[in-house]
Amino acid sequence: MEEDQSKSRTKDIRDESLDPITEKKQAAMLERLSNLHQSRLQESISRKTDNSSPLESTKSFLDRFSEAKRSIQDELDRCRLVSDPESKGRLKSDLEQLSMSIAELEKLVSENSYFLPSYEIRSSLTSISELKERLENANSMLLPKKKFAFKNKAAKKDQNNATSTAETGASDSVSVDIKAPETILPEKLNIQIRDSPGFRNRVDAVLVKHFKSSGKGDFTLSDLKSCEVRLTGRLRAVFIHRLKSCRVFVGPVLGSILIEEVEDCLFMLASHQIRIHHARNTDFYLRVRSRPIVEDSSSVRFAPYHLSYEGLDKDLQDSGLDGDTGNWGNVDDFRWLRAVQSPNWSILPEDERVSIVKISSAETCSEDS
Template sequence: MEAADEMVQTDEPESHSGAFKMKERLQKRHKARLEDVERRKEARENQSVAKESVDYFFSTFHGERAAVEELLCGCLGADEKAVAQRLEEATSKTVQMQKFLNDSMVFLTTYDQRKAQMALQKLQTCLNETREQAMPKKKFGFRARTKASSATAEDSVVSAPADHSAAQVDGDPAGAQCGFSNMSDMVLVKTAEDIQKEDVLLSYLSNCKVRLYGAPSTLHLKHIDRCEILCGPVSTSVFVDHCESSTLAVACQQLRTHNTKDTFVYLHVTSRAIVEDCHGISFAPYSWSYPNLDEDFRAAGLDAKQNNWELVDDFNWLAAGTPSPNWTVMPEADRKTTWDP
């Protein structure tokens, strides 16, 4: 009997100890399982972010490449001035593509880097061949064509000739002869007959109101300060560079905005808008209206029902899933709907 009691007393602590150890092992196993689940979740999230970055890169890169190829194809059969403009645009885009690739190296694989670089080299070769074929033994020397009386603007706005034709200024497309340059404190208007299928250039304008009725081929805005510029549907692209404290209303296939700040953009775009080196840009849907607007949309080949005004790619902001701080959507209460009396 005493032996039996002694055995019971001995087994009880051993049983307690075994249960404790079992519980401890289960807790450790559960903790390890939770940690493994967390690691897997984090790995999936990192993989997803990387994939989004790569997808964004190639989507933008291929879009830019297609735009350059389209510009080069348009050189065939075009006049010398139009060719010069297209080649300048193509060169600028190619430089921006290289910068975009360089900035994206941190998340691209070696294979993806090599593939993008080869595509760029091929594009550059095509650009050089097109330049040699379309403009043999010539350079962009169009400054001599400018009238001696035309003023060249560097950092300030100068009064322009009374005929309101676009004067050639440094850095402006050589082929764009339709538009306004070097003006301030004026109301400027072009009719559909003036700009239909033309390349329009607005440069060095200050505190002006501009109305462009009709469907131009392209629209270039350079060095615009405190202006209100409203334009009918543009067949291809709108290029904005060095625009400040202004309001724009444009409809186009592509919008590319550089070096611009504190500007409102009322936009109709059928692809995606691109901003770079910009700050304080606010977007809203295109709201300017005038007689024959629907007809001009058809003439420009734009789908009036397809508007991606809120889809904006910022080349200076590659953080997937985090909104760019350089542009915002304009609150509905602040949007302008009535433009002219």
């Protein structure tokens, strides 16, 4: 039928053409168009009948995913059974290659998530998380890191000066960590504790501080366990390191908040920038100008800022944080491909959120520095 229509159009054009040269050119042009049309038609038919691509269907994707997953698992099992010296010498490079293979598997899910059912995406991401955990365990078992230990001489010297350091406001020293090892989470990062004023090495305490300045001070929270922290007024920056089972309520921060190694905590924070490293099982109630950033974290949840104290509205306005941008829920996980939802964070369900928390700055605790 299409050929008849093409011939009819050709005849009509020829009937209208009086110049033989023009008629000849038109005929050649129509022939080229006809050939192009036939070529495109054949290409379309070929695409419909071609099932050779391994990613055209969910089944073919799952087959490829399962094969890659099985290969990684087998290689992990092989690494665990290595006994000869030559193979042991290659363990580091083998485990690094496995890490790259898992990354490729993540990329595979990301590139094909547009046609995969949501259940298959979740299942694939769960499998990848399990592979990462197995790889991490293999690294810990097969390539253990040397444990860091303080020299006895330095430890004794710092222990003698620990009390005076905390009371006189001198900078943090090694002795602070040695005095209260029970408050420190398992070490994952080489954290440099700043010598700014702050609360450090406390257990089961309510720590309150009000800032009367115009947002010029930095403040540090470090090595706290089962504490409640209330910081009111305006600050310039807050640094939070190694907290466990704590509740932290902070007024507006003009600059940034850095959080490293926290577990089973609740935070209410307002800042222009918030960055979170190594957090686990922790809820964050935020008001933030830029997108919050998480790295190497798991089971962290986010909700809007729910804090209240006398003068908070003015503090937020003076800090440029009086309007909620909604960025509390626009989280960037720097360890996850952005094409699909990261499994490491989620929005805190409304029925599980705490109500507005009202705090007072009537009492002020002494700082550690």
